[in-house]
Amino acid sequence: MDLLEKCRRFLTDPAYAERLGYPTNPRTAQAQGLYPYFIPLEESEGTTVVIGGRRLIMIGSNNYLGLTTDPRVRQAAADALARYGTSCTGSRFLNGTLALHLELEERLARYVGKEKALVFATGYQANLGAVSALVGRNDVVVCDKEDHASIFDGCRLSLGEMRRFRHNDVADLDRVLSTCPGDVGRLVVVDGVFSMSGEIAPLREIADCCRRHGARLMVDDAHGIGVTGGGRGTAAHHGVTEAVDLIMGTFSKSLASVGGFIAGDEASIHWIQHRARSLIFSASLPPASAAAALAALRILESEPERVARVNELGDRMRRSLRRLGFDTAASETPIVPIVVGGGMETLMLWRELFEAGVYTNVALPPAVPEGRCLLRTSYMATHNDEHIAEVMRVFGSVHAARDSG
Numbered sequence: 001m002d003l004l005e006k007c008r009r010f011l012t013d014p015a016y017a018e019r020l021g022y023p024t025n026p027r028t029a030q031a032q033g034l035y036p037y038f039i040p041l042e043e044s045e046g047t048t049v050v051i052g053g054r055r056l057i058m059i060g061s062n063n064y065l066g067l068t069t070d071p072r073v074r075q076a077a078a079d080a081l082a083r084y085g086t087s088c089t090g091s092r093f094l095n096g097t098l099a100l101h102l103e104l105e106e107r108l109a110r111y112v113g114k115e116k117a118l119v120f121a122t123g124y125q126a127n128l129g130a131v132s133a134l135v136g137r138n139d140v141v142v143c144d145k146e147d148h149a150s151i152f153d154g155c156r157l158s159l160g161e162m163r164r165f166r167h168n169d170v171a172d173l174d175r176v177l178s179t180c181p182g183d184v185g186r187l188v189v190v191d192g193v194f195s196m197s198g199e200i201a202p203l204r205e206i207a208d209c210c211r212r213h214g215a216r217l218m219v220d221d222a223h224g225i226g227v228t229g230g231g232r233g234t235a236a237h238h239g240v241t242e243a244v245d246l247i248m249g250t251f252s253k254s255l256a257s258v259g260g261f262i263a264g265d266e267a268s269i270h271w272i273q274h275r276a277r278s279l280i281f282s283a284s285l286p287p288a289s290a291a292a293a294l295a296a297l298r299i300l301e302s303e304p305e306r307v308a309r310v311n312e313l314g315d316r317m318r319r320s321l322r323r324l325g326f327d328t329a330a331s332e333t334p335i336v337p338i339v340v341g342g343g344m345e346t347l348m349l350w351r352e353l354f355e356a357g358v359y360t361n362v363a364l365p366p367a368v369p370e371g372r373c374l375l376r377t378s379y380m381a382t383h384n385d386e387h388i389a390e391v392m393r394v395f396g397s398v399h400a401a402r403d404s405g
């Protein structure tokens with residue numbers, strides 16, 4: 001059998017793509033204007049983007065604080081580029097650690113309330129490296145079923161056993177931990193804010209459960225940093241920073257850059273620093289990206305009104321969308337999903353909004369459970385009231401057209 005035959009069939013055969021769980025194959029979807037992925041943006045100033053010469057309002061980003069175009073962040077990146085050049089051309093382990101990385105790590109650790117932090121080239125690599133370094137042979141790692149893919153990939157890379165519990169269900173976590181052998185190390189890993197549903201994990205109850213079972217707790221706060229807990233994340237939101245052993249975050253969302261980090265006590269971070277393959281065998285975060293994240297973190301600390309604004313807009317949009325009859329699931333953050341159901345229906349709603357000038361994201365299985373396909377909308381502190389009013393006008397007219405149809 002030819003190994004590459006599946007690639008040709010995926011490109012050309014809708015029935016084959018359907019068997020793999022897609023609504024159709026990407027090429028057919030593209031011809032029908034129903035392909036929402038890999039769309040090239042010609043321009044972006046954060047709240048709006050230009051695609052095919054048309055300006056759309058962006059409600060499909062993770063740029064929660066709107067800092068990617070902030071003049072201070074741009075300037076910090078430009079200064080680092082001028083000072084250090086374009087790349088470190090090597091791993092943190094060897095030649096790729098700059099004073100800038102250490103400054104960023106110190107500031108991040110202080111901000112999230114931990115002793116030490118370690119910066120990776122992406123958030124994906126932070127999860128991959130931290131989980132696989134900590135969970136050794138004979139250890140057990142327990143994940144929420146809706147955790148981010150990078151956590152599951154970290155579990156696969158680890159030599160331990162992975163178990164899963166029902167989404168946000170602490171009784172089920174308790175059941176899973178009860179069935180672990182008594183003498184093994186256990187790590188529980190959850191998202192602080194779930195990236196598709198916009199829900200916040202019940203960290204206080206999860207931390208209590210971990211303590212009862214002698215398990216350690218790691219929280220992926222990719223979508224919590226800059227948004228929950230006044231910006232400090234979900235452990236701060238629930239007042240349980242002490243009870244959370246490790247906090248992971250990324251720069252690719254509120255912190256307006258690319259990169260990621262893990263924060264915890266000194267010994268754990270030192271261990272990860274010497275054992276995480278995704279850190280040791282990959283080049284370090286480029287200077288401009290580190291400087292942009294550091295500048296964004298300074299702004300996050302000094303301008304808490306941005307955090308308040310993005311949450312206020314999330315609340316406003318959630319209320320308005322619910323009033324129109326959209327199902328926004330259990331969202332409680334500026335991530336506001338619209339659960340549609342079937343894949344094709346979701347793609348059609350996406351296209352209507354896109355044509356009307358509103359950019360959203362489509363989530364299909366395996367990113368969401370079967371039959372729970374959704375449009376992911378998310379808001380930015382820099383959306384102005386006119387943007388929000390226009391988005392609501394478009395949702396209102398799409399909704400009215402559907403009702404009358």
Ligand SMILES: Cc1ncc(COP(=O)(O)O)c(C=O)c1O
Nearest residue numbers: 122123124148195222250252259
């Ligand atoms: C919950 C979560 N964790 C980790 C990541 C990976 O972050 P990065 O984009 O920095 O690789 C993401 C990004 O999509 C995420 O949503």
